[in-house]
Amino acid sequence: MSAGWTVREAVDQLAPEMDEAEVRALLLLFQIPVQGQRRGQGPGRPVPEYDQPAILRAHAAVIAHRRGLLHAMLGPRPAAG
Numbered sequence: 001m002s003a004g005w006t007v008r009e010a011v012d013q014l015a016p017e018m019d020e021a022e023v024r025a026l027l028l029l030f031q032i033p034v035q036g037q038r039r040g041q042g043p044g045r046p047v048p049e050y051d052q053p054a055i056l057r058a059h060a061a062v063i064a065h066r067r068g069l070l071h072a073m074l075g076p077r078p079a080a081g
Contacts, residue, residue, distance in 0.1 A: 004035055004049035014059050023055075030058035 005013065010023045018026065026032070032054045037046035 003052040005052045005055055006038065006047045006049055008047075010050070010055050010059075014055075016063060018059070026055065026058050026062060030054070030061075032058060 007020055007023050007027070011018065011020050014023070027050060032050050034048040035051050036049045038049055040047045
C-alpha cells in the first residue's frame with residue numbers, strides 16, 4: 001500500500017507550512033491525482049487521499065521558488081538573441 005495524505009494531513013505535516021487553500025492549489029497546479037479515499041472521522045462523504053511523495057516534491061518546488069532558489073538550482077537563463 002502506497003503512502004497517502006489527505007489535504008488535512010498535508011496541512012498538518014508540511015514544513016514550511018501551507019494552509020488548506022494553498023495545499024489544494026498545489027494539488028491542482030501539479031495535477032496530483034486522487035489515489036484513493038478514506039472514511040472521514042464522522043458520517044459523510046469519504047475523504048480523498050493523495051500521493052504523499054508527489055505532494056512533498058511539489059511542496060519542495062514551490063518553497064524553492066518562494067525562496068528564490070529555483071533559478072539558482074537551474075542555472076542562469078541563456079541570453080535572448
